Amino acid sequence: MRQSKLFTKTIKEIPSDETSFNAQILIRAGFVDKLSAGIYTFLPLGLRVHKKICDIIREEMNAIGAQEILMPALTPREIWEKTKRWNNFDALFKLVGVDNKEYALGATHEEVITPLAQKYIFSYKDLPVYIYQIQNKFRNEKRAKAGLIRGREFSMKDLYSFHTDKNDLDSYYEVVKKAYFRIFKRCGLGDITYLTYSSGGAFSKYSHEFQTLTKAGEDIIYICDNCQVAINREIIDEQKVCPECGRENLREEKSVEVGNIFKLGSRFSDSFGFKYTDENGKQKEVIMGCYGIGPSRLMATIVEIHNDEKGIIWPKEVAPFLVHLLYLKSAKEEVKNTAEDLYRKFNQANIEVLFDDREDVGAGVKFVDADLIGCPVRIVISEKTINQSKAEIKKRDSKEIILIDIEDVVEYVKELMC
């Protein structure tokens, strides 16, 4: 894409009430705009990153047999009454229609998915089933000061699984755990994300969160360095040692919850009378699990982790573009022409490139913008490099600058990054 055509620009002024680092830098670099506390617009660059995160999640969900659907955000009061959560679910936005019908804005979707699955699942032959969606959720939060980490409107991937029994749930739960770690690794959060024991429900002692270490986190976890797992502070009173090896010496860290998985058992199938017929013709409760990841929160977490004083450093799988191609203004026509030619070649090679073709912008601004936006590879064409038939290549996460023959640039980038 040509930067001269991008309607957003990097900006210096951020909203005075925006105190979170992730939102500040995403606003400055032109990825998001703040509409209201906890409510953001995804601009072209931000939407690209968000889509890449969603596509990674989709790939990993499809790979474990999950089927994608899309449920509504507007959900009628009746279904929340059935599960006794109309008055008990924290932070539900409620509203009334012209016909006096009452609705909640979907803050989670067990109340929709359970009766939906019930329409299609009757027998043990129909099980197991795994269904997910990626959709905006709404939470009536008192405070919304963590930028995109805790929004009033935010994107969520929610997966629900339906099983004949606990054993089948247990084994799929482990499958999802592995898929989640693949997602966090691909998003550049692999090494610093811990499986974290958290409070369970009536059905299982623990649930599990995936907690990523960052100072911006709102959670405190205790890590066992033997097992590379952690305990959430909320259960430390009842569980003071590592639940896997019994170690007592745990390390305290701040973290953000980037995912959670939960064995629901029959909590929701009971509310809707959702049963199936087993091999012997007997009616049994359907056993459920639920599994969440917030793509917009993930995007904010990536930014909190991958940055320096100059701007964002996107991991390559979620970068808005792999390459940021700049040319520095020169009296020599050849400089611009060479850059234009390289831009065409990258497009032909299907390598995503943001081309800073702006004519009225100086070298200094172009460099500052490239660092702020944070594409993994920066390529500069200038009079100086042209004179040697070279291009200057720099990785965003390195200080090293190398000169490569112009005709080899596309191939070099391919090998470097793909």
Added chain:
Amino acid sequence: MRQSKLFTKTIKEIPSDETSFNAQILIRAGFVDKLSAGIYTFLPLGLRVHKKICDIIREEMNAIGAQEILMPALTPREIWEKTKRWNNFDALFKLVGVDNKEYALGATHEEVITPLAQKYIFSYKDLPVYIYQIQNKFRNEKRAKAGLIRGREFSMKDLYSFHTDKNDLDSYYEVVKKAYFRIFKRCGLGDITYLTYSSGGAFSKYSHEFQTLTKAGEDIIYICDNCQVAINREIIDEQKVCPECGRENLREEKSVEVGNIFKLGSRFSDSFGFKYTDENGKQKEVIMGCYGIGPSRLMATIVEIHNDEKGIIWPKEVAPFLVHLLYLKSAKEEVKNTAEDLYRKFNQANIEVLFDDREDVGAGVKFVDADLIGCPVRIVISEKTINQSKAEIKKRDSKEIILIDIEDVVEYVKELMC
């Protein structure tokens, strides 16, 4: 995809309060589920169709230089006060947060896009700009009886354009008109969709709708058979003849509005004090246009048009799968194996195929389901066809059945449909 894995099934019972044909057949065939009046879940088959419609729209929007963003659904009262629409916009869902902050659910997004564009557009050099999103909208409708044609929650592509002057708006308006006709043509609605003159605003005498002829429509239009344009009934009192050729003899038809385009002028830029600096340093009003298409309404309209007594007949560009491959149960292992082999070959050739591999389902049910679901090409493998080394191929919109050598099937389908 294997039909045995699809968690939905075709169903015989439809909700008793569902009176619209499009929703009835989409529910029966397993494309959508009804959560509440005017509120639907997109199931795996329905989400595939919806995504294809959205991708066609995206391609055509990107081709006319528009940039995609994603705005929130939760919008604060203040912005609606600025345009004096908080109390005047029909069917706005309103709600209150824990901090007593008031919100409207986005029913349209001029109030969000205008101050957003204002943050990045300062000079004539920054114009024109074209920005769109695809997102769910919410309307507090009194009645919601037209299925997916008029929902309380529904998907919408809304494009907004920003210009230095009326001439520039006028020429882009014509560009969008052409893009819209390409979209409707690709969705199988080309010949029966009419550019329809409708009431304008302070800025222009008319706006334009795109009206598709169908008995399910809620609108009445008057068509000029000379010019292939129409007039909406709402302006027939002031405009009794064809606005293009002056013809008086107009044909009355029922229709559904599948898109609309509107010259806003400075209606919204004025509310936000959104001006730009022209070539002479003078401050001038930004001139705007807006352009809508509802993908979920488009899906419903396609279904209203393309069907027969047996089910849906999807146009190929929006079909959930191009091919529906069935095998009929047989004692001969070869029947199943041949079908499995063909399924692999279609996947290798990147031709989307729904494979009815269900073992416990008879031929009758498989045929009925295939007609109901409505993929463009049906392929049957049975003992009868196998004995001649053939497969039976039938297009959904034709009665003709032909036998093709099994090894030629993939190539034949490619030539037939691609």
